[in-house]
Amino acid sequence: MSWAGPDEVFLSTSLASYLDKKLLVLLRDGRKLMGLLRSFDQFANVVLEGACERVIVGDLYSDIPLGLYIIRGENVVLIGELDLEKDELPPHMTRVSVEEIKGAQKAEREATDLKGSMRKRMEFLDYD
Amino acid sequence: MASEEESAVKEPLDLIRLSLDERIYVKLRSDRELRGKLHAYDQHLNMILGDVEEVITTVEIDDETYEEILRSTKRTIPFLFVRGDGVILVSPPLRTA
Amino acid sequence: MGLSFYIYERSKLGGVIGGGLQLFFSYFKDLVGREVTVELKNDLAIRGTLHSVDQYLNIKLENTRVVDQDKYPHMLSVRNCFIRGSVVRYVQLPPEAVDIELLHDATRREARGG
Numbered sequence: 001m002s003w004a005g006p007d008e009v010f011l012s013t014s015l016a017s018y019l020d021k022k023l024l025v026l027l028r029d030g031r032k033l034m035g036l037l038r039s040f041d042q043f044a045n046v047v048l049e050g051a052c053e054r055v056i057v058g059d060l061y062s063d064i065p066l067g068l069y070i071i072r073g074e075n076v077v078l079i080g081e082l083d084l085e086k087d088e089l090p091p092h093m094t095r096v097s098v099e100e101i102k103g104a105q106k107a108e109r110e111a112t113d114l115k116g117s118m119r120k121r122m123e124f125l126d127y128d
Numbered sequence: 129m130a131s132e133e134e135s136a137v138k139e140p141l142d143l144i145r146l147s148l149d150e151r152i153y154v155k156l157r158s159d160r161e162l163r164g165k166l167h168a169y170d171q172h173l174n175m176i177l178g179d180v181e182e183v184i185t186t187v188e189i190d191d192e193t194y195e196e197i198l199r200s201t202k203r204t205i206p207f208l209f210v211r212g213d214g215v216i217l218v219s220p221p222l223r224t225a
Numbered sequence: 226m227g228l229s230f231y232i233y234e235r236s237k238l239g240g241v242i243g244g245g246l247q248l249f250f251s252y253f254k255d256l257v258g259r260e261v262t263v264e265l266k267n268d269l270a271i272r273g274t275l276h277s278v279d280q281y282l283n284i285k286l287e288n289t290r291v292v293d294q295d296k297y298p299h300m301l302s303v304r305n306c307f308i309r310g311s312v313v314r315y316v317q318l319p320p321e322a323v324d325i326e327l328l329h330d331a332t333r334r335e336a337r338g339g
Contacts, residue, residue, distance in 0.1 A: 141336065142336075145332075146334070148329055148332060148333070149325075149329060155316075158266070166330040167323070167325050167328045167329065167332075168249075168252070168329070168332045169332060170248050170249060170332075170335055171335075174249050174282075176252075176323070178323070178325070182308065185338045188322065203295070205315075205317055206317075206318075206320045207317070207318040207319075207320055207323045208315050208316070208317055209249070209315060209316040209317075209318055210314075210315055211282070211310075211313045211314060211315070213311070214266070214314055222283060
C-alpha cells in the first residue's frame with residue numbers, strides 16, 4: 001500500500017527498491033533516524049513509519065521512539081538499507097534507557113561547551 | 129593552434145576552459161585546497177582532476193594551554209570528481225610570458 | 226548511454242539538449258558497476274560499487290563499507306545506500322575508468338553549448 005509518486009521516479013536512481021524496508025536515514029545535523037520507508041519523491045523527501053532516533057554516546061546507545069515522520073529532502077545526507085542478517089552495531093556497544101542516553105548526551109554537550117568557553121577566556125587574556 | 133573562438137576570453141569560465149589539461153589550484157570550503165590537472169568541468173564548476181594533491185588545514189585546541197595549533201594534512205588521489213558547490217576559487221597556472 | 230552517447234547527441238543537436246547540460250551525469254552512467262569512494266561534506270567516506278546515478282547526481286552504492294568504520298558504528302549493517310547528490314564533496318574515481326581524451330572532448334562541447 002505504498003505510493004511513490006509518478007512513474008518517472010522509477011526510471012532514475014530511485015528509492016523505490018527501499019520501499020517498505022527498514023532504513024537508516026542520516027540527517028545533515030548528524031542525527032540518525034530509523035524506520036520503514038513508506039513514500040518518497042524526487043527531492044528525497046521521505047515518509048518514515050515507526051521512526052525512532054538512534055542516539056549514540058561513546059559505547060552507549062538508545063532508540064528514542066518518534067512515530068510517523070515526514071523528512072524534508074534537503075536535510076537528508078544518506079539513506080541506507082539495513083542488512084537484517086548482520087548486527088546493527090558492534091558487540092561492545094550497550095543499549096541503555098532513553099533517560100540514560102539523554103543524560104549522557106547532556107554531559108557530552110557540556111564537556112564540549114566547557115572547552116569552547118575556556119578557549120574564549122584564554123583568547124580574552126591574549127589581548128592584554 | 130586554437131581557433132579565435134576557442135581562445136577568446138569573454139566570461140570567467142572561459143579562463144577555466146583555457147586551463148583544460150593544465151595543473152590548477154582550487155580552494156574549497158572547510159579549509160581544503162587541491163592542486164591537480166583539470167580534465168573536465170561544467171558550468172557548476174563540477175570538475176574532474178587528475179594527480180590531485182589535497183591539503184586540509186585544521187585548527188586544534190591544545191587541551192592544556194587552550195592554544196590554537198594549525199595542522200595541515202596532505203594526501204594524493206589519482207582521479208577525483210569534485211562537486212562544484214564546494215568550490216571557492218580556481219586559479220589557472222601562471223603563464224610565463 | 227554514457228559519455229560517448231552524450232558527445233554524439235551534442236554534435237547532432239548542436240549543443241542543445243532540452244536546456245539541461247549533463248556531462249557529469251553521462252560520465253557517472255559510464256561508471257556504473259565500478260568501485261568508487263564517495264566522500265561526503267560531513268567527512269563520512271563510503272566505498273562501494275556504483276549502482277546508479279540520476280540527473281541530480283544522487284548516487285546509489287552497493288556492497289558499501291565505511292572507510293573509518295570505528296567512527297561510524299551506526300553504519301555497520303548498511304550494505305546498500307542512497308546518497309543525496311547535494312551532500313557529496315568528492316568521488317574518487319578508478320583510474321582505468323578515466324578516458325582523458327573523451328573528457329576533454331565532452332568538456333569543450335559542453336563549454337560551447339553552455
